[in-house]
Amino acid sequence: MPLTNKHLLTVCFITVSALMATTSPALAGKISRTGSSAKVSPRGQMLALSCSGCHGPDGKSAGIIPSIYGKSTEYLETALREFKSGVRASTVMGRHAKGYSDEDIHLIAEYFGALGKKTR
Amino acid sequence: MRGTITRREFSKVLISGIAGTALGVFGGAGRAFGASRQVVVVGGGFGGATTAKYLKKLDPSISVTLVEPKAAYVTCPFSNWVLGGLKTMSEITVTYSHLSAGYGITVIAESAKSIDALASTVTLGSGRVLHYDRLVVSPGIDFKWGAVEGYSRSIAESMMPHAYQAGTQTELLRKQLLDMKDGGTVLICPPANPFRCPPGPYERASLIAHYLKERKPRSKIIILDAKEKFSKQALFSKGWAALYPGMIEWRGSTAGGKVLRVDPVAMSVMTEPGEVRADVINVIPPQRAGQIAVDAGLADAGGWCPVNPLSFESTIHPGIHVIGDACYAGPMPKSGFVASSQGKVAAAAIVRLLRGQDPVPPSLVNTCYSLIGPGYGISVAGVYRLSSEGIAEVPGSGGLTPIDADAEFLEQEAMFARAWYRNIVADIWG
Ligand SMILES: Cc1cc2nc3c(=O)[nH]c(=O)nc-3n(C[C@H](O)[C@H](O)[C@H](O)COP(=O)(O)OP(=O)(O)OC[C@H]3O[C@@H](n4cnc5c(N)ncnc54)[C@H](O)[C@@H]3O)c2cc1C
Numbered sequence: 001m002p003l004t005n006k007h008l009l010t011v012c013f014i015t016v017s018a019l020m021a022t023t024s025p026a027l028a029g030k031i032s033r034t035g036s037s038a039k040v041s042p043r044g045q046m047l048a049l050s051c052s053g054c055h056g057p058d059g060k061s062a063g064i065i066p067s068i069y070g071k072s073t074e075y076l077e078t079a080l081r082e083f084k085s086g087v088r089a090s091t092v093m094g095r096h097a098k099g100y101s102d103e104d105i106h107l108i109a110e111y112f113g114a115l116g117k118k119t120r
Numbered sequence: 121m122r123g124t125i126t127r128r129e130f131s132k133v134l135i136s137g138i139a140g141t142a143l144g145v146f147g148g149a150g151r152a153f154g155a156s157r158q159v160v161v162v163g164g165g166f167g168g169a170t171t172a173k174y175l176k177k178l179d180p181s182i183s184v185t186l187v188e189p190k191a192a193y194v195t196c197p198f199s200n201w202v203l204g205g206l207k208t209m210s211e212i213t214v215t216y217s218h219l220s221a222g223y224g225i226t227v228i229a230e231s232a233k234s235i236d237a238l239a240s241t242v243t244l245g246s247g248r249v250l251h252y253d254r255l256v257v258s259p260g261i262d263f264k265w266g267a268v269e270g271y272s273r274s275i276a277e278s279m280m281p282h283a284y285q286a287g288t289q290t291e292l293l294r295k296q297l298l299d300m301k302d303g304g305t306v307l308i309c310p311p312a313n314p315f316r317c318p319p320g321p322y323e324r325a326s327l328i329a330h331y332l333k334e335r336k337p338r339s340k341i342i343i344l345d346a347k348e349k350f351s352k353q354a355l356f357s358k359g360w361a362a363l364y365p366g367m368i369e370w371r372g373s374t375a376g377g378k379v380l381r382v383d384p385v386a387m388s389v390m391t392e393p394g395e396v397r398a399d400v401i402n403v404i405p406p407q408r409a410g411q412i413a414v415d416a417g418l419a420d421a422g423g424w425c426p427v428n429p430l431s432f433e434s435t436i437h438p439g440i441h442v443i444g445d446a447c448y449a450g451p452m453p454k455s456g457f458v459a460s461s462q463g464k465v466a467a468a469a470i471v472r473l474l475r476g477q478d479p480v481p482p483s484l485v486n487t488c489y490s491l492i493g494p495g496y497g498i499s500v501a502g503v504y505r506l507s508s509e510g511i512a513e514v515p516g517s518g519g520l521t522p523i524d525a526d527a528e529f530l531e532q533e534a535m536f537a538r539a540w541y542r543n544i545v546a547d548i549w550g
Contacts, residue, residue, distance in 0.1 A: 042480045049464040050485040056543035063539030091532050099503025099517030
C-alpha cells in the first residue's frame with residue numbers, strides 16, 4: 001500500500017482495485033485487480049458510497065432509478081452538474097447534487113467511471 | 121462554520137478534540153496493527169448489515185462476524201405499506217444467506233448478551249465468547265416502557281400494538297384493522313422527538329386511510345400527538361385533504377393530543393380534554409438506544425449513544441462503533457437510509473483504522489420517501505458533512521418535495537419510492 005501514516009491528512013491516491021467495491025469478494029481472486037491504471041482517491045470513494053443507497057449496489061439499479069454503473073466519467077460529471085444547476089429537471093437529484101462541490105462531483109464521476117471500466 | 125470543511129479546517133477539528141479523543145487515529149493505533157483483524161457486528165438491521173457487507177467489499181481480508189438473532193428480518197420501511205394492503209409481509213422480509221454465502225461473513229443467529237469493552241469481547245446468549253479488534257453496535261431502538269401510563273410490553277403484544285419494530289407487531293395491527301367494523305375509529309399516538317422515522321406515524325395514517333377509504337369508508341383516524349408539529353407536515357396535510365378529506369384528524373399536544381394514560385380494557389386513551397374511545401389503538405412509545413447498547417454503558421443519560429462523527433466510534437468506549445438509530449448524529453433523522461449511510465462510513469473508517477490510517481472525513485446522506493397514496497409520494501433529502509460543530513447539513517442542499525409539486529411529480533416520487541426500496545435492500549442484504 002502506498003499510503004503511510006505520516007500523511008495523516010493527505011489525500012493519497014491508490015489503485016482502484018485496492019479500494020473499490022468488488023461485486024463479490026469470492027470472485028476477487030479471479031478478477032485481475034492489480035495493474036489497474038485507474039486511480040481513485042479515498043475521498044472519491046467516501047463520496048461515492050452514498051450513491052448506492054438509491055442507485056443500487058455498485059450503482060446497478062434494478063428498477064426505474066437510473067443505473068450509474070457503466071456510465072462514463074464525462075457523462076456522470078455533466079449530469080450531476082446539470083442536476084445541481086437545475087438545467088436538468090429532477091424530483092430528488094437536484095436536492096442531492098446541491099450538497100456537492102464541483103470537485104466532489106468530479107471525484108464521484110471519476111469513481112463510477114473507473115468502476116464501470118474495471119469490470120466491464 | 122457549517123457544511124463542507126477544508127482539509128486545514130478539518131485538522132483543526134481533529135486537534136481541537138471536537139472530533140473526539142477516542143478518535144482511534146492516535147489512541148487506537150495500538151489496536152490497529154495486530155495481525156488479527158476481527159470485526160464483530162451486533163445487529164443485522166439497516167446499520168449493522170450494511171457495515172458487515174461493506175467491510176467485506178472494501179477489504180475482503182478482514183474477518184467479519186454478524187450477530188443477529190432473527191433468521192429473517194422484516195424491514196420497518198414499507199411496513200406501513202403492509203398495513204395499507206399494498207405489500208405482503210414476505211415482500212418486506214430479508215435473510216442473511218447472501219451475506220454469508222456471497223460475502224464470507226460469519227452470521228451467528230444469536231443475541232449478544234453482554235459486551236466487555238475492556239477485554240474486547242462479546243458474550244452471546246449461548247455463553248459463547250467472541251473476541252474483537254473493533255466492534256460495531258447497531259441494535260436499533262428499545263422502548264421506554266413505563267413512559268405511557270397503562271402501557272406495557274404485554275399490552276403492546278395483545279391489545280395496542282406499537283408496530284414500530286416490524287414483524288409480529290405489524291401483523292397484529294394489520295389484523296386489527298381487518299377485523300374492525302366500518303365506521304370504527306383508529307387512534308395513532310406518536311411520541312415526542314427524537315424517535316425512529318419521524319414521518320413514520322403520518323405515512324401510517326395515510327396508508328391506513330387508503331385501506332379504510334376502499335373498504336371501510338365511514339371510519340376515522342385520529343392522531344393524538346405528543347408534538348406541536350411533525351415531519352413533512354404541510355405536505356402530509358395537503359395530501360390528506362386531497363385523498364382522504366375528513367378522514368384523518370391530527371391533534372397537537374396542546375390541542376388535546378397529549379396522551380395522559382391508556383386503558384386497554386376500555387380501549388380508550390385519556391387526554392387533557394377527556395377520554396377518547398377507539399376500536400384500534402396504535403401507541404408508539406418514547407424510545408432509546410437498544411438494550412445491549414445501554415447495558416454496555418454506551419448510552420448517556422438521554423438514552424442514546426454519543427459518537428465521534430468521523431468514524432462513529434463511541435466517545436465512551438474506544439474500539440466500539442455505534443451506528444443507526446442508537447447513536448446521536450446531529451441533524452440526521454433516525455432512518456434506515458441514514459443507518460445504512462452511517463454503516464458505510466463506519467466500515468470505511470474501520471478499514472483504515474485497522475491499517476493504522478486516519479479515517480477520511482465522512483460524507484453522509486438521507487432520502488426518506490413517504491407514501492400518502494399508491495400514486496402519491498413525497499420525500500425529504502439531506503446531505504451531511506463534518507463541520508467544526510459535528511455533523512451538519514450542507515447548506516443549500518436537501519429539503520422536501522416542493523409544496524406546489526404537481527400530480528406527475530408526486531406520482532414519480534411514489535414510483536421512485538418503490539425503486540428505492542428494491543435497490544437499498546439489494547445494497548444491504550443482496
Ligand atoms: C413504520 C416505520 C416505517 C419506516 N420507514 C422508513 C423508510 O421508509 N425509510 C427509512 O429509511 N427508514 C424507515 N424507518 C426507520 C428504519 O426502520 C430505522 O431507522 C432502521 O431500521 C434503523 O436501523 P438500525 O440498524 O439502527 O436498527 P434496526 O434496523 O432495528 O436493526 C437492529 C437489529 O439489531 C438486532 N439486535 C438488537 N439487539 C441485539 C442483540 N443484543 N444482539 C444481536 N442483535 C440485536 C435486532 O434484532 C435488529 O435486527 C421506518 C421505521 C418505522 C417504524
